[in-house]
Amino acid sequence: MGAARTLVAVATLAYLAAVAYRLLCVRHGTSSAGAVQVSDAEALALADDELPAYTVLVPAYREPEVIGQLVGNLGRIDYPEHKLEVLLLLEEDDDVTRAAVAEVALPAQVRVLLVPDGGVRTKPNACNWGLLQAGGELVTIYDAEDQPDPLQLRRAAVAFRRLPADVVCVQARLSYFNSGQNLITRWFALEYVTWFEHLLPGLVALKAPIPLGGTSNHLRAAALKGLGGWDPYNVTEDADLGLRIARAGLKTEVLASVTLEEANSDFVNWVKQRSRWYKGYLQTWIVHNRHPLRLIRTVGLKGYLGFTLFVAGTPLLAALNPVFWYLAIVWFVAEPAAVGALFPGFVYYPAMVCFVAGNFAMIYAGLVSARAAKRHDLLLAALTFPAYWVMMSLAAVKAVVQLVLQPSYWEKTTHGLSGVEAASTGKAAHV
Structure with a gap:
């Protein structure tokens, strides 16, 4: 019983720290300068010859259903053709996607590269192959x-x-672009709004390591190559790269420009995607903690604590949630002495703060983010967000199990389930 009580106390402390750190990020994200703003006029003011050469990497695997959409989206990019190369990265054995590509007229700046068989079949492995042949600055x-x-x-x-x-x-x-499709997509959209409106700017303001998104992170090619590209075995290579940037004493900023994606609208597909993200977060934390003192020296104690609370704490605490939900339900229903013994006063009261104030604060943060982004359509999603936490916990448990059994397995996300596209990307999403 003593060991169980100690574990409950440690978990309660971790919950308190995670909630406090997220609220600190929201506070700093609200009060900071926020994202780097570049107006339409400023973006268009540079003459074509003043613009740097740009390489866009587009990895695709078993996604024939979105190739037509991809070509249209690439065609809307406003950048001089002679300064832009788009490398469409296809796996050598992906016959269905290669056939779909062969049926469309690709823009002149698009070049198809086949990623050779052998090694791991992951997005970062494909991107590394593209980076080897990228000519952009x-x-x-x-x-x-x-x-x-x-x-x-x-x-x-x-x-x-x-x-x-x-x-x-x-x-x-x-x-x-399909946030209104169902309640899952609204929850997903609210999560992203909170992340990009407040949490990510807050991490920047706190000078903490930034877990990058898997897309639309723009990098200086020389620095990226100097960092060794992406870890081909990490299934959230973006989070890993964000930490390696910080470890090298380099910085990341947020850009006020929006890329629209397809929100996962299917429960099973969502769990597959989120479990991969959580597994990659855990991989990243474990790999970089091989030498924790060295990591602390490079990112600082504050950066290390933030990295741990975000990258390790997010999946681990989500995986623990069902245990504490079960204990709470059992206590409220029957008040067994065994459960009471796990929560002596010095644990019980902080746990109640987490349960009541912490959950309220997280819901309130979602409401604040939705209001700041003028996304009034997401207010109901914010009020029902605890149901989304259940989905997160299922994905986190799956991630922990898969981390042990299939650490480098890339669980493919199915796209094209929404049946809709953005109404228009002709007007720049500049927010």
């Missing part, structure tokens, strides 16, 4: 279904001219 990644702001490359180029040389990455914001 700047590099970004778009997923096959992405609908980026047409001026995003120009905005990023202007931002890099304006920012210090140690800023090697600008992360554009992500949102969803």
Whole structure:
């Protein structure tokens, strides 16, 4: 019983720390300068010859259903053709996607590269193959279904001219074109709104390591190559790269430009995607903690605690949630002495703060983020967000199990389930 009581006390302390850190991020994200702003006029002011060469990496695997959409989205990018190369990265054995690509007329700046068989079949492995052949001064990644702001490359180029040389990455914001499809997509959209409106700017303001998004992170190619590209075995290579940027003493900023993606609308498909993200977060934390003192020296104690609370704490605490939900239900129903013994006064009261004030604070943060983004359609999703936490916990448990049994297995997310596309990306999403 003593060991169980100690574990409950440690978990309660971790919950308190995670909630406090997220609220600190929201506070700093609200009060900070926020994202780097580049107006349409500024983005268009640079003459074509002043713009840097740009490489866009587009990895696609078994996604024939979005190739037509991909071609249309690439065609809307406003960047001089002679300065832009788009590398469409296809796996050598992906016959269905290769057949779909062969049936469409690709823009002149798009080049198909076949990733050779052998090694792991992951998105970062494909991107590393593309990076080897990338000729751009700047590099970004778009997923096959992405609908980026047409001026995003120009905005990023202007931002890099304006920012210090140690800023090697600008992360554009992500949102969803099908957020109104069902309640799952609304929850997903609210999560992204909270992340890009407050949490990510808060991490930047706190000078903490930034877990990058898997798409629309724009990087100085020389710095990316100097960092060794992406970890091909990590299934959230973006989070890993964000930490390696911080460890190298380099910086990431947020760019006020939006890429629209397809929100996962199917429960099973969502769990597959989220469990992969959580597994990758755990991989990242474990790999970089092989030498924890060295990590603390490079990112600082504050950065290390933030990295741990976000990257390890998010999946681990989500996986623990069902245990504490079960204990709470059993206590309220029957008040067994065994459960009471796990929560002596010095644990019980902090646990109640987590249960009542912590949950309220997280719901309130969602409401604040929805209001700040003027997304009134997400207010109901914010009020029902605890149901989304149940989905997160299922995905987290799956991630922990898969981390042990299949650590480098890339669980494929199915796209094209929404049946809709963004109404228009012709007007730049600049928020």
